[in-house]
Amino acid sequence: MSAAPARAGADRPPLFEVRDLRVVFPGPAGGLEAVSGVDLAVDRGEVLAVVGESGSGKSVTMLAAMGLTGPGVTVTGSVRLDGEEYLGRPEALRRLRGKRMAMIFQDPMTALNPVMTVGAQITEMIRIHDRQVSQRQAMKKAVDLLALVAVPFPERRAAQYPHEFSGGMRQRAMIAMAMANDPEVLIADEPTTALDVTIQAQIIELLDGLRRERGLALVLITHDLGIVAGLADRVAILYAGRVVERAPVREAYYRPAHPYTASLLKALPSLEGDRGRLVPIDGSPPGLASRPPGCSFHPRCPIAVPRCMVERPALIAVGDHAAACHLADLSARTPLPMPAAGGAR
């Protein structure tokens, strides 16, 4: 239904690629489709931001790609690392997890096991994937990793339990754990949402540094376009289980092609001194069971036309910018006919 993400050097497959991913939760009438054919790709040293409101399917997409959706959930499509297909190979995917692909979570308060020391949780990560490493060697490495993510007194900290860490330190420990086996892909699910603003910046800086130094492919799942601006190379905007816009980050910011993206940007506090003119998006995203026909966004769209209610727009790419909107005209390079700020209500 959509073209593959446009990219330079398309002859070589991207490092990590998700194609036409569908995730169906058990439910009435054949189940509830949370993700409806999502395509994403990220390469070494690159940061892809996956942006959407809660319920847009952004987390589910990545969990499904990692094989972490629970029993009863159907996942179809394609998940490739280095061109190799992993979907439908749970054991192979398990070996991959924590080794070549690692994940960090939104709330470091709850994502660390409260009854294991931080050091033990990092050494576990190492020893799951390499039985040859002794507990001692692993612990030494865990201390080094904590030092790498700038946790002070790493040796003492390794022997402590998560509740003895502050929020920011826990997220650092989480990152240290994720980096333990030198992964190629790091998926960060809202890594800063639960943290104080000052700590947020430090964590973003830490992730950015790891990306640069280690050539990490970073998938940043977030609802916060503000974080995306400073860190991401490319953005994929998800709405109701579909990619509605995909573009290099500057393109998305300065020439959003989808009204949803435009609305998200308007809802953003003062990227360019636009202070005091925040425009929240009316309404809330549709629930899993009640996705509207046509374009899922049309009930909230300020510029919707009758066609949007019956016909779902395809994701159409021009160059490296793609959007799924009947009114977007990427080739014409004209801005969307969005209403003026504040006038949308």
Next chain:
Amino acid sequence: MTDAAIPTTTPVVRSRRMRPQWLTLPVIIGFAIIAFWVVVAVTVPLWTPYDPLMIAGRRLQAPSMAHWLGTDALGRDVLVRTLYGARYSLPIAVIVVAVAVAIGSALGAIAGYLGGLVDSVIMRFVDVTLAFPPILLAMAVTAALGPGLDNAAIAMVAVSWPVYARLMRAQVLSLRGREHVEAAIAAGASRPRVLIRHILPLAWSPTLVNATMDLGQIVLLAASLSFIGLGALPPTPEWGQMISEGAVHFYSWWIAFGPGMAILSMVLGFSFVGDGLRDLFDPRSGT
């Protein structure tokens, strides 16, 4: 995190018929069991072919068409005796729980509402009573008062009231600070009035749930005391007493079978209904 990760986002599939959510199959079965025993207890003398105390046939007969659960060591019909057993177990359980709830709740409400020294004294008494393993305390009390169902009932009240004191005290403590209570106090309502009119009506649900489950447990405890020889005395057709007769005539398994099933069904019935009530009052605590 991972807002939509696990099926928490999938809406609960409601059954097509409009049955309240707490009224699950076990709860319905529980109600049916209890209804069965209530009907039996009330009507049993009207329709049974034998008298529970009279010899109905040859002794120690295995189950047959004439005696569905056989006969006991004296030739009495075991099924009839089992059905008559409900006339002892059910009223005793209801009375014991009612008295325990009355005593426990009253003391708990007073302790929670007044606080201070009264609270300390009552709650220390509760702590000490709960420090006894229930059956041993019940045995000691029954032994001191002398065997018999009436004394066993007193003993069972003695072991079961403290839980209600704790439950009610906790409720009163949490309700005491509520706005409507403080408003009533500010409006000049007297202490007993505030407690009775503004706090107690809201404090009943945990007690009711616990009391329902306790009914089954008291049936079990009463039977246990009778089994030991401290409750109902022969020839009363009480279930625990019947099982202890069954233990003597060990090879005639049917003597103990019926009363055992009766106890089990009562315990299950009340705990099913109790589970349902808990879900009704506090849907979040559901399993």
Next chain:
Amino acid sequence: MLRTIVRRLIAVPLLLLGVVTIAFLLSNMTKGDPLVAIVGERQMTNPEVVAAAKARWGLDRPLPERYLVYVGNLLSGDLGTSFRTKRPVAQDLMVRLPATLELVIAAMIVGIVGGISLGVAAAHFRDKGMDHAARVLALLGSSVPVFWSGLLMLYVFSVLLGWLPGPGRLDPRMAAPPAVTGFYTVDALLAGDWPAFVDAARRLVLPAIVLGWAVLGIITRLVRASMLDVLGQDYILAARSKGATERRVLFNHALRNAMIPTLTIIGFSFAYLITGAVLTEAVFSWPGIGTYAVDAARALDYPAIIGVTIVGGAAFLLTNLVTDVAYALADPRVKLG
């Protein structure tokens, strides 16, 4: 938390004093002359014995003073004299304690090991056949009267099938192994008496299952519920994202967390164990404290029944204390210090 434990440590003797006080009041509630309860009816005609008992228990003094004497006697380990066995109650209990402990420990093993396994399996296979089976088994365990299930099991496994021996601790034709621990199974092994060990172990199976089943029911339910709770936590997802195998996720991550609330219930289930032990011993003619209590109660042997009650209360309080300490040690979030 250390403060909580210290506070509990102070509370335990106070609660024990309360237990003793209630026991004292009960023994004074008994119908008739409390002296009868102490020396027994037949000895009442012997003025020497009566005078000695009166002096010993201070029966000629007013109630408060008598209470002090009673507590003093208890503190020196004197629980009075059973008028059924004509021996000191404390001595009777010491003789019977190993039998009860052996049974209770075996039942605890059945209940804890079985309950945890079933609870984990039920949570892992939620809403599948295994889950339903485990829940039914657990429900029956905590609802079935042990004095009845014991009889039925004896009938089925001993009479009908002949797989296991009948009631009692040991074949009456066998000599008890020389007492070291008082546990027949252990002592028989220590003495190298293989036939005695086999018989003692086989006789332990049924009562341990009957008694352990009640505990198993409680533990299964709680482990299942707390496993389900824990399995929904973020750190479980995080553990899976590390590439941990399902077995590692279940046991190293989920169970370790689910065990913390379970510890409390294990202490709590001890009350059920004592209740169950009294009845189980009665059914299986197990010569332990439970049978002693039942015989004492039937014979209205007040010193014995009250002695057992005090010891039971003390054991119950101690278990709760141990549980609290174990809880504090198991959960690193609870500060010790």
